[in-house]
Amino acid sequence: MELTxxxxxxxxxxxxxxxxxxxxxxxxxxxxxxxxxxxxxxxLVKEPLNQTLQALSAKYGDILSLRLGVRxxxxxxxxxxxxECFTKNDVIFxxxxxxxxxxxxxYNYTTISIAPYGDHWRNLRRLAALEIxxxxxxxxxxxxxxxELSLLLNELLRDAEAxxxxxxxxxxxxxxxxxxxxxxxxxxxxxxxxENVVDAEEARRVRFIIREMLEYSGNTNLGDLLxxxxxxxxxxxxxxxxxxxxxxxxxxxxxxxxxxELMFKAGLYGGNGGHSGKTMIDHLLSLQExxxxxxxxxxxxxxxLVLLIAGTDTMSIxxxxxxxxxxxxxxxxxxIKAEIDANVPADRLLDEQDLPKLxxxxxxxxxxxxxxxxxxxxxxxxxxxxxxxGGYNISKGTMLLVNLWSIHRxxxxxxxxxxxxxxxxxxMNGEGFMLPFGAGRRKCPGGGIAGRxxxxxxxxxxxxxxxxxxxxxxxxMTEGTGFSIPKVKALEAVCKPREAIEKFSLLLN
Numbered sequence: 001m002e003l004t005x006x007x008x009x010x011x012x013x014x015x016x017x018x019x020x021x022x023x024x025x026x027x028x029x030x031x032x033x034x035x036x037x038x039x040x041x042x043x044l045v046k047e048p049l050n051q052t053l054q055a056l057s058a059k060y061g062d063i064l065s066l067r068l069g070v071r072x073x074x075x076x077x078x079x080x081x082x083x084e085c086f087t088k089n090d091v092i093f094x095x096x097x098x099x100x101x102x103x104x105x106x107y108n109y110t111t112i113s114i115a116p117y118g119d120h121w122r123n124l125r126r127l128a129a130l131e132i133x134x135x136x137x138x139x140x141x142x143x144x145x146x147x148e149l150s151l152l153l154n155e156l157l158r159d160a161e162a163x164x165x166x167x168x169x170x171x172x173x174x175x176x177x178x179x180x181x182x183x184x185x186x187x188x189x190x191x192x193x194x195e196n197v198v199d200a201e202e203a204r205r206v207r208f209i210i211r212e213m214l215e216y217s218g219n220t221n222l223g224d225l226l227x228x229x230x231x232x233x234x235x236x237x238x239x240x241x242x243x244x245x246x247x248x249x250x251x252x253x254x255x256x257x258x259x260x261e262l263m264f265k266a267g268l269y270g271g272n273g274g275h276s277g278k279t280m281i282d283h284l285l286s287l288q289e290x291x292x293x294x295x296x297x298x299x300x301x302x303x304x305l306v307l308l309i310a311g312t313d314t315m316s317i318x319x320x321x322x323x324x325x326x327x328x329x330x331x332x333x334x335x336i337k338a339e340i341d342a343n344v345p346a347d348r349l350l351d352e353q354d355l356p357k358l359x360x361x362x363x364x365x366x367x368x369x370x371x372x373x374x375x376x377x378x379x380x381x382x383x384x385x386x387x388x389x390g391g392y393n394i395s396k397g398t399m400l401l402v403n404l405w406s407i408h409r410x411x412x413x414x415x416x417x418x419x420x421x422x423x424x425x426x427x428m429n430g431e432g433f434m435l436p437f438g439a440g441r442r443k444c445p446g447g448g449i450a451g452r453x454x455x456x457x458x459x460x461x462x463x464x465x466x467x468x469x470x471x472x473x474x475x476x477m478t479e480g481t482g483f484s485i486p487k488v489k490a491l492e493a494v495c496k497p498r499e500a501i502e503k504f505s506l507l508l509n
Contacts, residue, residue, distance in 0.1 A: 009181060029438040030065040030392040032184065035047040037182065040067030040224075045220060047481045050363055050376040050405035053077075057406060063390045069225030071097075072398040076390065077406045077432040079413065081390045085381070086440030089389065091117070093381040094441045097399045099224045101217045104241035105248075113379060122292070123444070126302075130305070132285060133445045136198070138452070141186045143350055148181045149457055151194055153464060160465075161498050168470060172490035175316040175457075180207065182453060187304050188255045205249050213244055227455040234380055252301040260285055275435045280304070311446060314374035315453050318485055321372040321493050322365060322458055324475045325420045326467070327493055332422060333462055336361050340463050350463050364423035365454050367437040371420065376405040376485050378438045392476040403487070404435055466496040 033043050033056060045068065053075050057064050062078030076082055085093050088325040094476050095115035096102065100110065106114035114126040131137060152174060159167040177193035180203060184190050192203030221232040221237055233239065263269035269285060283305065288295035336358075344350050344359045355362070381400040388394065409417040413433050415424070415501050424432075437447035461467070467473060468493050480486040 005475065006429055015198050028061045028391070028393050030390075030394075031060040032065040032067070033060060035067055038069070040069060042068050042222075042225065048479060049481070049484075050403060053401070053403050054406035054409075057403065061094075063392055065392075068220075069222070070227060070495070072395065073401060074383075074394055074398050075401045075403060076389070077403045077410070078390070079407065082402055082407070082439070083436065084389055084435075085402070089383075089387045090173065090440040092220040092383050092385055092387045093400050095380040095382040095384045097380050099485055100230070100237060101213075101241060104245045105213055105217065105305075107298050107302045107305075110299065113306050117384070119368055125441075126323070127303075128445045130286070133306075133448060138449050145182055145453060145456065146351065148178060148185060148191070149460060151181075152178050154417055155194070156495050157463075157464065157497055160495055164342075166494055169493055169495045170490060172316075172320050172494055175319040176207065176312065178457065179312045179315040179319070180308075180455070182315075185279075187280045187307060188259060189282075190255070190258075196370040202251070206248070209244055209247055209310075210312070213248070214309070214313055215243065216244075217483045248305065249301065252305055253297065256285070256297055256300055257302065258283055263312050280307075293427055296414070310444070313484055315450055317374050317486055318365075318368060318372070318450070318454055319457055320487055321485075323461075323467070323493065324452065324477060324487065325368055325371070326364065326458075326462075326490050327469050327491075328474045328477070330468075332364060332420075333467060336459065336462050338365065340459060344463070350456065350459045352452050352456055355452065355459070358455070358459060359426070359453055360422060361459050363425040365451065365458070365481050366425045366434070367420060367422045369430075370408045370414075370434055372479075373404045373408060373436045374484050376403070378402040378404060378435070379442070381442070407433055407435070435456075463500060466498055468494045468496070 003121075033041055033044060036043060044052070044056065044066075050159045053064075054077065056066075056079045057075060062076065063081050064077075066073040066075060076085060094110075096109075096114050096116065102114045103109060109115055110120065112121065112128060115121040115124060115323040149447060156167070156169065156174075159169070179195050181191050184192055184203075191197055192200060197203075216237070223233070223237065230238075260269055261283055265283060268282070269289065283302065284295060284300045284303065288297075288300065297416075314356060327452050339358050339360045340350055340354075344354050350358075378401075381402075383394055383396055383398045383400065386394065407413065410433075411417050415421075437444040437450075476489045476492065478488040
């Protein structure tokens with residue numbers, strides 16, 4: 001009798017202990033600020049978001065839980081937690097959260113950057129790795145990148161000569177035009193900026209649409225966080241997104257139709273599959289001939305849309321930040337110039353094959369991406385099932401935000417983190433943690449080509465020209481808001497040809 005009683009008591013004790021342990025485990029959530037009913041932490045969300053979340057993380061911890069309306073958000077600013085998210089939990093966080101903007105601007109979640117993790121996304125990723133960003137494919141368009149840069153350099157030279165030896169340059173516009181031309185020539189064989197361009201006005205309209213789309217994508221849409229507001233299209237975004245996407249889709253479809261017609265006339269399309277053509281669209285259309293059910297026009301448009309948007313915006317913004325930093329640190333310009341003079345023969349222009357030898361130039365680019373990552377947060381991820389991060393329980397459906405801007409400026413990781421010090425990347429000495437192009441399965445595949453364009457552009461501009469600020473005041477480095485980190489004040493600089501430019505004049509034509 002007593003044995004039965006003792007066993008019963010022991011069983012009750014063990015069951016009670018198990019209940020409390022399970023309950024404690026379930027409640028092992030990341031730290032979180034006090035929340036308000038219904039809206040959660042929405043009242044704390046203020047622009048610039050990267051700095052707001054940095055302040056919250058400093059107060060509550062590197063792994064921070066927020067509730068924005070109905071959406072659970074995990075904010076991570078710890079290298080260890082980031083590595084855990086994209087190694088042990090990489091598959092779990094390989095999904096993307098669905099939002100109104102991603103629905104409209106991704107052909108209903110089918111583009112490589114937004115598509116859910118699964119067979120379709122894996123096919124797109126394989127396509128990108130083998131057919132778009134492979135070393136052979138990148139090398140194929142080397143001449144295109146050089147030609148577009150030469151056109152810009154010639155324009156700067158003519159303007160300087162017309163200005164009596166120097167000229168003031170709106171570098172923001174020049175970098176946008178260069179990036180757009182490089183990509184549009186690579187994708188469709190069309191140039192939209194410069195002299196004798198037929199579709200310049202169309203390009204300006206499309207750039208405005210893309211800029212507006214990126215701003216909307218980076219801003220908070222209350223309907224995504226408080227779904228009942230979608231019933232009445234509270235902010236009028238549904239109609240606005242649909243109208244923007246209709247215009248973008250027409251632009252993309254026109255590009256595809258033009259290339260298909262040119263290929264057909266050249267005998268490269270219509271029963272003659274297997275020819276890759278001269279542009280990226282040509283190559284995709286040749287794949288379409290072999291697999292028309294998969295390589296639909298919509299899939300092709302989704303690929304070129306992502307390339308144009310991600311490429312133009314990130315490359316042009318990074319160029320502008322890099323030149324802004326260099327103009328505020330003229331000693332760095334002198335070091336780049338000396339490095340180029342020492343490593344590139346005096347009778348030719350710098351080319352992409354020289355870039356690996358220009359370590360200081362590479363350090364400048366790396367330091368620029370540290371201080372001003374083109375996207376301050378990685379594109380959001382979403383947990384497809386329950387998991388743990390840093391010992392905390394993360395529930396299915398939680399959106400993951402990695403605050404790159406904060407990690408890249410963390411004083412625990414970097415000495416003098418807000419200072420521009422390219423030399424820090426020579427040895428690192430245990431410093432740092434950088435992810436300008438993301439990590440894991442959904443890492444941006446375009447980092448290689450972006451580095452080439454940045455290095456070639458900055459290096460050649462410094463090889464051929466002297467650059468100065470427009471006044472004695474330092475360049476204003478105030479950051480804008482939105483999906484990316486643009487400069488608030490467009491960069492202008494004074495450009496003067498170096499004495500040695502005459503020997504390169506023929507090479508620029």
